[in-house]
Amino acid sequence: MKDKIIILGGDPNSVNSEIIFKAWKKLNKSLKQKIFLVTNFELFKHQLKILNYNLKLRNIKDLDDNKTDNSLKIINIDINYKIPFKVQKSNASKLVINSLNLAHSLALKNKSIIGIINCAIDKNLLGKSKTGVTEFLARKCNIKNNSEVMLIMNKSLSVCPITTHIDVNQITKKIQPKIIKEKIYTINKWFKKKYGKKPKIGILGLNPHNAEMRKNSIESKIIVPTILRLKKNGINLKGPLVSDTVFINEYKKYDVLVGMYHDQVLAPFKALFGYNAINVTLGLKYLRVSPDHGTATDKIKQKKANPQSLLECIKFISNY
Numbered sequence: 001m002k003d004k005i006i007i008l009g010g011d012p013n014s015v016n017s018e019i020i021f022k023a024w025k026k027l028n029k030s031l032k033q034k035i036f037l038v039t040n041f042e043l044f045k046h047q048l049k050i051l052n053y054n055l056k057l058r059n060i061k062d063l064d065d066n067k068t069d070n071s072l073k074i075i076n077i078d079i080n081y082k083i084p085f086k087v088q089k090s091n092a093s094k095l096v097i098n099s100l101n102l103a104h105s106l107a108l109k110n111k112s113i114i115g116i117i118n119c120a121i122d123k124n125l126l127g128k129s130k131t132g133v134t135e136f137l138a139r140k141c142n143i144k145n146n147s148e149v150m151l152i153m154n155k156s157l158s159v160c161p162i163t164t165h166i167d168v169n170q171i172t173k174k175i176q177p178k179i180i181k182e183k184i185y186t187i188n189k190w191f192k193k194k195y196g197k198k199p200k201i202g203i204l205g206l207n208p209h210n211a212e213m214r215k216n217s218i219e220s221k222i223i224v225p226t227i228l229r230l231k232k233n234g235i236n237l238k239g240p241l242v243s244d245t246v247f248i249n250e251y252k253k254y255d256v257l258v259g260m261y262h263d264q265v266l267a268p269f270k271a272l273f274g275y276n277a278i279n280v281t282l283g284l285k286y287l288r289v290s291p292d293h294g295t296a297t298d299k300i301k302q303k304k305a306n307p308q309s310l311l312e313c314i315k316f317i318s319n320y
Helices: 016-025 031-036 041-050 089-109 133-142 168-174 177-195 208-213 217-230 262-273 306-316
Strands: 004-008 035-039 055-062 070-076 113-118 150-152 159-161 201-204 235-243 256-259 280-283 288-290
Touching: 004 089, 004 306, 016 041, 031 035, 031 262, 031 306, 035 089, 041 055, 041 089, 089 113, 089 133, 113 306, 133 280, 133 288, 150 177, 150 235, 150 262, 159 262, 177 201, 177 217, 177 256, 177 280, 208 217, 217 235, 256 262, 256 280, 288 306
Parallel strands: 004 035, 004 113, 035 070, 055 070, 113 288, 159 256, 201 235, 201 256
Antiparallel strands: 150 159, 150 280, 280 288
C-alpha cells in the first residue's frame, strides 16, 4: 500500500523551513501521518526556533517508523553549519544532493512511497552542470532520450517548456524534432494514464510572430514538420501558436501549452495563476513534484512566505 510522502527540505538558505511549517499547520492528522521530511534535523529545528515557530519534531532513522503521534518525522542528513540561514555553500550543496540521492533511492526501492516533493533549491548547489532538479533526477533515472517533461500545472492549465534550465543563447541548439516528439509523447501518455483522456495540446513557435513563417525559420524547418508527424501519430495537437497573444484568452482552449523555452511559458503562467501551481516531472521512474517558486532569499525570516504551492503539491501527491 502506498501511503508515504517524502518531502525534501531543499535549500537551507531559503524560506523553505517557514513554508514547511505553515503547510504542516494546515494539514489534517491523516496527511501528517504520511509525511517524512528529509533534511538536517538540528538545522531545521534551529531555523524554526529563530522564526519563533513551535513544532514537535521527531528524528527517525527510516520509513518504518509508524508511531502515530502528531510530530513531524525527520530523516536526518548529516552536515555541519554555524549560522542557520547562512549555511556555507559546500555544506548546503551536500545537504541538497544527499537528500535528492536518498529520496531517489527510497522511491525506487520502497513500494510504500507515493512520491517525493522537493522544496526550492538554488541550482548552483547541484554541481557543476547547474541544471535543475528535473534534469538531475532524469540523469539519476538514466533517461537519455530527453523524454522527461517539466510540467507546471493547476486545474485550469498545464505548460511545458521544451528546453528547461539553459541559457537563452543555447535554446536553438536544443530545439530538435526528436526532443519535441519525445516530450509530447510523454505528456500525451501521462494525461491518458492519469486523467483517462487524450489532452488537447497547443505548441508555440520560437520567434516573434512565428518568424512570419519564413522558409529558413525554426518554425518552418523544425516545428511545423514535427507537428504534422505528431498529428499523424494520433496526437491532438495544434500550432505553432503565437506566443505573445496565446495567453490572453486562447489558452483556455487547451489542456497543455508547450513552449520552446522556460520563460516563454512559465512567466505568463505565473502572471495568470501566481502560487496556484505545482511542478510535476513526467517520465521518471517515480512521481516527483515541487512547489512552483524559488528560494526567496529576500524574504528569509520575514515570515511572509506563501505555502500555497507546497500545499497544492501535498494535495496532488496524496490523491495520486
